[in-house]
Amino acid sequence: MSYDIAVLGGGPAGMAAATEAAQRGARVVLLEESAAPGGQVYRAPPSGFIGPVDADRRAGDALRAALLASGAELRTGCRVWGVGGGPLVPQREPAAPFRLDALDSDGRSFAMEARALVLCCGTHERIIAFPGWTLPGVLGLAAATILLKAHGVLPGRRVVVAGAGPLLYAVAAKLLKAGAEVAAVVDLAHRTEWLRALPRLAARPDLLAQGLAWRATLVARGVRVIAGAGVTAARGDEVLQAVQVEGAWIACDALCIGHGLVPATEATRTFRAAHRYAPAEGGWVPVLDADQRCSVPLLYTAGDGAGVRGAAAAPASGRVAALAALHDLGLLPDHAAARVAPARDLARAAKAGGAMARMMALRPALVRAIPPETIVCRCEGVTRAEIEAACADGAADMNQMKQFTRCGMGPCQGRICGETAAELVGMHCGGREKAGFATGRLPLRPVPMDALLGEFDYADIPVPKPAPI
Amino acid sequence: MIAGMDVIAEHDRMKDVAHPLRIAGISRPADVTFSFAGTSLSAPEGENLAAALIACGIRRLGEGQDAARPRAALCMMGVCQQCLLRVDGRLVQACLVPVRAGMVVTAT
Amino acid sequence: MFDVAVIGAGVMGCSTALFLARAGMKVVLLDRGAICREASGVNAGTLTMQMTRAALIPYALRAHEMWLRMPEWCDGGHVLATACPGLSVAFTEHEAAMLEERAHFRRQAGAPIELVTPARAREIEPGLSERVIAAGHCPIDGFTSxxxxxxxxxxxxxxxxxxxxxxxxxxxxxxxxxxxxxxxxVQAKRIVLAGGVWLQDMAAWLRVTLPIKVLINQLVVTERMAPVMRTVLGVASGLLSLKQYANGSVLIGGGWQGIGDRARGGLAVKPESFLGNVRLAAHAVPALRDARVLRAWLGLEAETADALPAIGPIPGIDDAWIIGSVHSGYTSGPYLGKLLAQAICGQAPELPLFPIDRLLAQEKAA
Structure with missing residues (x-):
């Protein structure tokens, strides 16, 4: 299978990128891990589930409809585990195509090639460790959004919502509407932070109105909002029973907590593209030009994976990336004219999105407050004290800390612990830039060996020449 | 710690309040039965497995002594790997698969 | 002014520097990156006689002992070294013949390798495939992290x-x-070049032409899984190394080649090599089918023209020394550094070094 453009990730940026490129005649494939395109914000409910239609649902449906009509090939249930080729193949002229290895919806591995690659891999949630965060019943804010909106399930009966950013109020309002009790909303931001963000939010009156409506719901229902505070501990016997805020325990059976969003840069790191540390955009982000081009030829990123700006900005950045790819492949004669509208949309949407992203930036005080014995890396059971001991033993960047402790070597590959660990390493070695990030490694997600292997005979294995005796 | 004890007691009282975790007002496919760790459960066909387990009151997905346990769904988007289970013998992330009739789900 | 400057802080450089310092020398150890962050920190950690070149067996046996006793001579420092039996297996008649020949040479060099029946091999390693037709068994293999x-x-x-x-x-x-x-x-009275695949560039600083070939070895590790094996396992050709760590993860290696070069390091996993390597692993230990592959990475291995080490004085330049290009060099590393330190201190090394005159002569002839 060979394409002009492969788009990795079927959120708003990916859907728009694939649509734009296919509409202009390119051979395009969109690869999406879920059963349907949509991404996290515009996630479609499972087949056969019909619920109320809200603004996000309408926006998602519009993007889905345009994608289906565009002629782009859509592969859902498709888990891309390998990215390679292109710039990673040395001294090849013309440049080698990109190669993608993926598992199809039946779990079989297959490969495809594309001349250009648009990465729309979105974000994952930053959750800074605190005592008790590994208790069942603690889950992410974004996770709660997915659970509530796509799956129609409440995370608990009496829920504490905590962390930073607009998702706090969205989740709390949704919980109330769906019949749960919200024991408290615990917002790291002081009210003054919200007031400072207001002028930028005014660029998007729809978002502002939505936010005010959420707040009004909370006030009407008498929900306690604790501003400028965080959850300092969670406890429970077997499962979560209470969380601690400002020294007092609040009973709950679920805690939805999130400290912002982190761009998913696994693929750009694997390609050794240049990155920069931009806390206001979520952390390490690929270095891009005005058209979403990475430092690596024919590689583009769009949406929140390129730096957090929110779902509303994502489609425009996807279109800008697709147009640049078409132009670079020689498939778009009048790039300058074509990019005007999406570039303008992107600039406008990014303004409001950027204000929210800044509010969700990592707060170092949270990391400094983690008690030494708290587990930071859940997969490998590595504590803050162990990470700091490794730093004291000379680990001066993320790769070395990883080797010294196994932090980030488990199945999530550091996606959950990475932000906390990097902040801890940075505290010792002179900042996040110096701490760097773990080298990108394949597979992008754990791959069942069975799916890779398929059926084979020993004779099929191309065993190389033996080493000398 | 007294205050803490009070909230735990409050939590136990809350358990008695019958309150379905599946949100009302959504039309769902008919229930099918499946099993988790030997217990028979039911959920609408096609419901996300991680969500179905939460709706059935099951939070702990992996037991054990090592530091990586217990586990529970954390991210719901395929990233954290904390909801890894076996479905019909194969390792899968619960948050990425739908419920099907008769599926046998066990801890890893 | 230092007595010695060791350039390259991999296992060879670290070991050389450590024993020189303990012998009373004032040592500076320099690295362009972090200590043991290249091959020494990313290799498969295999301590096996059955993948070691016959000429290196006496060195590897002594080094094996050093790794296992590392806390005693390294101020408590350790690499979780574990002793276990090693098996090298054959699936075809051709491999069985290769196994026999190689076991013979290694046994002559001092490795206690015996050929065993498939049934015996499966007693030693219950995880082993039924398809094995012959195996070499070495009771004193092992592995490190x-x-x-x-x-x-x-x-x-x-x-x-x-x-x-x-x-x-x-x-x-x-x-x-x-x-x-x-x-x-930085000035020193003596220098030791210990730069792995970069020895070629380092030798050039001294106007010495020493061609070093670069191998881009791929490694794969699985998620933690229930115990599926308890030995260090390889195949007769040397193209598989397999072991399960105490934490349950299984490391799959064997020198399958990825994409990269000396200048840029390991760049990318080659999918064909990745697939071939994991298929070979699952062919040897079928229970691996149930694993999930977690991570693959690359490490650079150096090789001289005759695939034997470059350890000794640099001809024509007094007080300049070199150490590296040891096949399966991690296994033998700490002992080789100790030997070179002995030579630099003017003692007769316990075992002979591998002077590079032969490699330079070949270069001139070519």
């Missing part, structure tokens, strides 16, 4: 008085062994 190597050496080096300069790339060597770095010059 190579990623701990830098952490294991570091405190001992500092305790011994070695001045460790990480992130300090040497850019050239001026007459009188004046090492040029971005942070200024």
């Amino acid at each position: 190579a990623y701990l190597t830098g952490r294991a050496f570091r405190p001992a080096l500092l305790n011994a008085g070695v001045e460790l300069r990480e992130d300090c790339a040497v850019q050239g060597i001026a007459p009188g062994f004046v090492l040029e770095t971005a942070a200024g010059t």
Whole structure:
């Protein structure tokens, strides 16, 4: 299978990128891990589930409809585990195509090639460790959004919502509407932070109105909002029973907590593209030009994976990336004219999105407050004290800390612990830039060996020449 | 710690309040039965497995002594790997698969 | 002025520096990156006689002992070294013949390798495939967690008085062994080049032409899983190394080649090699089918023209020494560094070095 453009990730940026490129005649494939395109914000409910239609649902449906009509090939249930080729193949002229290895919806591995690659891999949630965060019943804010909106399930009966950013109020309002009790909303931001963000939010009156409506719901229902505070501990016997805020325990059976969003840069790191540390955009982000081009030829990123700006900005950045790819492949004669509208949309949407992203930036005080014995890396059971001991033993960047402790070597590959660990390493070695990030490694997600292997005979294995005796 | 004890007691009282975790007002496919760790459960066909387990009151997905346990769904988007289970013998992330009739789900 | 400057803080450089310092020398150990962050920290950690070249067996046997007793000679530093039996298996008649021949040479060199029946091999390794038709068994193999190597050496080096300069790339060597770095010059009475695949570039600083081939070895690790094996396992050709760590993860290696070069390091996993390597692993231990592959990475291995080590004085330049290009060099590393330190201190090394005159002569003839 060979394409002009492969788009990795079927959120708003990916859907728009694939649509734009296919509409202009390119051979395009969109690869999406879920059963349907949509991404996290515009996630479609499972087949056969019909619920109320809200603004996000309408926006998602519009993007889905345009994608289906565009002629782009859509592969859902498709888990891309390998990215390679292109710039990673040395001294090849013309440049080698990109190669993608993926598992199809039946779990079989297959490969495809594309001349250009648009990465729309979105974000994952930053959750800074605190005592008790590994208790069942603690889950992410974004996770709660997915659970509530796509799956129609409440995370608990009496829920504490905590962390930073607009998702706090969205989740709390949704919980109330769906019949749960919200024991408290615990917002790291002081009210003054919200007031400072207001002028930028005014660029998007729809978002502002939505936010005010959420707040009004909370006030009407008498929900306690604790501003400028965080959850300092969670406890429970077997499962979560209470969380601690400002020294007092609040009973709950679920805690939805999130400290912002982190761009998913696994693929750009694997390609050794240049990155920069931009806390206001979520952390390490690929270095891009005005058209979403990475430092690596024919590689583009769009949406929140390129730096957090929110779902509303994502489609425009996807279109800008697709147009640049078409132009670079020689498939778009009048790039300058074509990019005007999406570039303008992107600039406008990014303004409001950027204000929210800044509010969700990592707060170092949270990391400094983690008690030494708290587990930071859940997969490998590595504590803050162990990470700091490794730093004291000379680990001066993320790769070395990883080797010294196994932090980030488990199945999530550091996606959950990475932000906390990097902040801890940075505290010792002179900042996040110096701490760097773990080298990108394949597979992008754990791959069942069975799916890779398929059926084979020993004779099929191309065993190389033996080493000398 | 007294205050803490009070909230735990409050939590136990809350358990008695019958309150379905599946949100009302959504039309769902008919229930099918499946099993988790030997217990028979039911959920609408096609419901996300991680969500179905939460709706059935099951939070702990992996037991054990090592530091990586217990586990529970954390991210719901395929990233954290904390909801890894076996479905019909194969390792899968619960948050990425739908419920099907008769599926046998066990801890890893 | 240092007595010795060791350039390259991998296992060879660390070991050399440590034993030189303990012999009373004032040592500076420089690396362009962090300690043991290249091959020494990313290799498969295999301690096996059955993948070691016959000529290196006497060295590997002594080094095996050193790894297992590392805390005793390295101020408590360790790499979780584990002793276990090793098996090298054959699936075809051709491999069985290769196995027999190779076991013979290695046995002559002192490795206690015996050929065993498939039934016996499966007693030793219950995880082994039914398809094995012959096996070589070495009771004293083992493995380490190579990623701990830098952490294991570091405190001992500092305790011994070695001045460790990480992130300090040497850019050239001026007459009188004046090492040029971005942070200024460092002068020493002697130098040791211990730069792995970069030995070729280092030798060029001294106008010595020493061709070093670069192997881009791929490695794969699985998620933690229930015990599926308890030996260090390989195949007759040497193209598989397989072991399960105490934490349940299984490391799959064997020198399958990825994409990369000396200048840029390991760049990318080659999908064909990745697939071939994991298929071979699952062919040997079928229960691996149930694993999930977690991570693949690359490490650079150096090889001389005759695939034997480059260890000894640099001809024509007094007080300049070289160490590296040891096949399966991690296994033998700590012992080889100790030997070179003995030679530099003017003692007769316990076992002979591998002087590079032969490689330079070949270069001239070519």
